[in-house]
Amino acid sequence: xxxxxxxxxxxxxxxxxxxxxxxxxxxxxxxxxxxxxxxxxxxxxxxxxxxxxxxxxxxxxxxxxx
Numbered sequence: 001x002x003x004x005x006x007x008x009x010x011x012x013x014x015x016x017x018x019x020x021x022x023x024x025x026x027x028x029x030x031x032x033x034x035x036x037x038x039x040x041x042x043x044x045x046x047x048x049x050x051x052x053x054x055x056x057x058x059x060x061x062x063x064x065x066x
Contacts (some may be wrong), residue, residue, distance in 0.1 A: 024034040
């Protein structure tokens with residue numbers, strides 16, 4: 001799955017970075033390696049393998065199974 005998103009905040013955690021981003025009206029978070037350092041304001045295309053994607057119901061906050 002590929003999608004575009006805007007990076008809002010990046011937290012560097014040593015060997016990985018926690019990236020907070022927005023896509024349309026949705027907030028997303030990703031834990032990424034630090035090979036490519038990201039910065040707030042970056043507009044990037046991300047790719048997520050389907051087996052790594054986790055989706056949660058906005059009302060119940062429970063994970064939605066595939």
